[in-house]
Amino acid sequence: MTLMTAEASGVYVIGATPFSDDGAIDWNSLDALTDFYLERGATGLTVLGIMGEAPKLTQAESADIVRRILGRVDGRVPVVVGVSSPGFAAMGELTAAVMDAGAGGVMIAPPPTTRTDDQIFAYYRGAAEATGAAPIVIQDFPLATSVQMSAGVIARIVEAVPQVVSLKHEDWPGLEKISTLRAPGGLPRRISILCGNGGCFLPEEMERGADGAMTGFAYPEMMRDVIAAVGAGNMDRALDLFEAYLPLVRMEMQPGLGLAVRKHILWKRGILGTPALRKPGTKLGAVAAAEIDRLMTRLDRKLKDLC
Amino acid sequence: MTLMTAEASGVYVIGATPFSDDGAIDWNSLDALTDFYLERGATGLTVLGIMGEAPKLTQAESADIVRRILGRVDGRVPVVVGVSSPGFAAMGELTAAVMDAGAGGVMIAPPPTTRTDDQIFAYYRGAAEATGAAPIVIQDFPLATSVQMSAGVIARIVEAVPQVVSLKHEDWPGLEKISTLRAPGGLPRRISILCGNGGCFLPEEMERGADGAMTGFAYPEMMRDVIAAVGAGNMDRALDLFEAYLPLVRMEMQPGLGLAVRKHILWKRGILGTPALRKPGTKLGAVAAAEIDRLMTRLDRKLKDLC
Amino acid sequence: MTLMTAEASGVYVIGATPFSDDGAIDWNSLDALTDFYLERGATGLTVLGIMGEAPKLTQAESADIVRRILGRVDGRVPVVVGVSSPGFAAMGELTAAVMDAGAGGVMIAPPPTTRTDDQIFAYYRGAAEATGAAPIVIQDFPLATSVQMSAGVIARIVEAVPQVVSLKHEDWPGLEKISTLRAPGGLPRRISILCGNGGCFLPEEMERGADGAMTGFAYPEMMRDVIAAVGAGNMDRALDLFEAYLPLVRMEMQPGLGLAVRKHILWKRGILGTPALRKPGTKLGAVAAAEIDRLMTRLDRKLKDLC
């Protein structure tokens, strides 16, 4: 077991779930995908998030997938598991099971019914009682949850809930929030800030004090290299790299459709056996696929120029 | 197994889930509650809906509860099971399991991402492929799903999906929709229309052509008796009965809080061992409890006057 | 000019806007309606709210209507004017105009973009700068604005913005919020709490410390008499009165349709020349109208029994 800590940094890839064309889980592709993420610079993995296709899995499949990934990763990096649930009993049970199996922490998003600062605070207090000693990642994703967490309420939670080690930052716009949290007095103690939104603001996020990315962009090496360049103080290099990929980042950020784009890219890159989504899921049309392919070709050309 | 049909009528009670104060399932109260529903006029039961506390159950607990209820009901009335799920695979698996165990049908609500008429239609076509031969209840509850189904799109689904036998009508306002569906040409074939919204419009709904109620109001006998009075053509009697209960209907309709009110009433009536909700759940304060108790006392007085 | 104060109590009726069948403003009915409200116990009027048909008026019509009502009221009760606007400049301009004309205060709802406690607080600070010395009513109506204001954030605003004299309380559920605000330490100074939601919880709201109602129910005398009965310590009498009207309260609370119900009742009572709404507006069907008429007849019968 490799636990997530408040020092977590780098690229936590949100894992896709590979399926065959008939909707069965494609275990070979899952292994290949796990290997690919690690080879391309993942310093952690995040599975069973609120977006993507995890909600389409049965509970037994979810457990099998977590176990398979944990076995493949074999302790090399922490694996965070999404355990958001309407009930604390189910959340606690799932947390116990995945932590026993070797997970490195759990990620929890607030339900849409938590609206005021006090409600959000109380929710995380209750959730932490249910999840025990497991390290917690706060998932701050207003576009999906419709819950708006101010920097102040995040600080209150961090103060009161020692299990919180990280914030998955996916507010939009969100750059100022990172600056606020990282300013003196912004947080009562250090936690890791890992950014989502498909990597769309990664160079600026890093510069403002984030520790890395937590998102599923189909080229994890972009995130690895951008983070390294910012860390080396070479912002121009970071932006050059980032902007080469930005046309594809834009395509993956389309709500509802982005996952089909992501799987298409992973398939074209030879990682997935098929780009299929489980039903109900959007299928990428031929024109859209050609648009992506063209951008992938252009990316290859740009990357050659950048070397 | 007693299957739900397009002739379904009367009172399909949405079952509450009894818990002990420590959050464990209270099996004795569950049995007592099932008996109570049948004694007070339930012509069917609906379990694991999208509201209430079913989402707080683990998958194993859900299956156990369905089996326990099916055993207790023992085929006397159909038991409909909510199987709404982001994925058709999970929906199909759960449907197969509960129909094997003796359920009478499944209830399916559209996900919030289905917005246009075409999307709603396509969703139910896909869902029906996943659920096979199981009778389907369309759950039309815009306040919870944010999906607005026109009478026209319901008619299209009924035309294309022969498994659909019933509409759980919970639009608000929704009286005109019942009239539209029941007008000549409104639906391509007969289906049952059972109404939700806590029974708040039941007399008018019945008069406009509904077949009954599908809601969890803590006095099922109100719904039984109102339906009977409307059926007997005695609208004044129906309204007299209904209005005696309306102050409590109003209290149960409060979003988020209503379930605590409902459980408090069921507890005061001696059916539940405790009014506890599982965490996270609203607890009824002492003042609120006293307000409910006063209304219950007033109801008893009114019912005496009505006899 | 009669200014609204932190002692405001009783019935602040939200005024309907009468139109002719051709969509023109019906000035005679507006006068009759103003008279009717005052005769039936209004201790204040509220005009140009965010719901209803005020948004369908041109700016010139809005100003004419405010002037007409102010002239008719002639200082007998305070007239509060809704001035919610995306821009503080327009809000300030409208406030200056109506206060000059003799309004008693302004009502301000937060825009849907204000989500966190800090954003809500900052919004009211900014609004108060724009509206100068005018007494402010905070409009707390989450169902319409999607902004959830905790008791804590209301207290912060009351502390920082001396112009705030009243809270239009329309949270749902909202009874606990009244108790919280009225508990020792709940508010830094006294303000008036007037309740909306069509009067649906008026007896309990008064008992928990509200000062009155601010809503447009077509029978203002219900609110006057319920408030008086609670004030006299006769809760049973208050509930008897309230419950006689509750079947109609329920009909007026239907989102989108409720205003047509309200105008129908005011028309049947002889106050409005026609029940017409301006376009686009829902028209009450013949069946719905008959349902309302039946409830009005039943109400008359009940009121005779109550005397």
Next chain:
Amino acid sequence: MTLMTAEASGVYVIGATPFSDDGAIDWNSLDALTDFYLERGATGLTVLGIMGEAPKLTQAESADIVRRILGRVDGRVPVVVGVSSPGFAAMGELTAAVMDAGAGGVMIAPPPTTRTDDQIFAYYRGAAEATGAAPIVIQDFPLATSVQMSAGVIARIVEAVPQVVSLKHEDWPGLEKISTLRAPGGLPRRISILCGNGGCFLPEEMERGADGAMTGFAYPEMMRDVIAAVGAGNMDRALDLFEAYLPLVRMEMQPGLGLAVRKHILWKRGILGTPALRKPGTKLGAVAAAEIDRLMTRLDRKLKDLC
């Protein structure tokens, strides 16, 4: 007067509203901005949209601004005016006024309450009765209105409402919708399709059959040149150009904050006298301003390389 037609193409710039630091309208900057848009390739202008700062204007200011822009444009290109309103009377009045003053058409977004296909269709029928002979642009912007219009319902409106000449396409994702509308049978007659979303998908939108852009990106020349390159069949050139600007497009697309970014760029480009927004409005922090400035410098460098 230059009317908008179903052949409209090119760049319809959504105009910003310049203010001084004290919140007054900055008329000199407004003239400069109008000139700038035309010099940089605008084939039309769109003013008083539902986003941006038009809602912060008083009605008198709005009329003054429309007149000022119409005077400055002097018939060289059509000027479309946003007339969306909760009431058809106000919509009709505003339409009559601006068409009299020389506007080229009106843009209408559906209110959030129109949800089903039938409701959307009925809304545009009613709106067209109110706006008379004025050419209509349908504004399809689900992120702002929460109304999802299928290609089918747009086709129904185009069939029934001859005044409709254009669709402002701002669905997200929306590329397939363009293909569907442009496929044989997609629309009953030709209308213009102009795309929003800050230009973020412009190359692909043009390739799929759009006629141009309607958005307020601070570099209208990007849109002009991309459209020309696609028109010349040079997709690689179009993408090269587009991608040079994409890092800034991304910054302008941030909800709530994007307008401050846009005004900052227009100010740095020397068009606006100050980047000020009217209250309440987000102010760009120093760090954010520096991030934008860096991207502007990088853009200049890239544009040199592209020539």
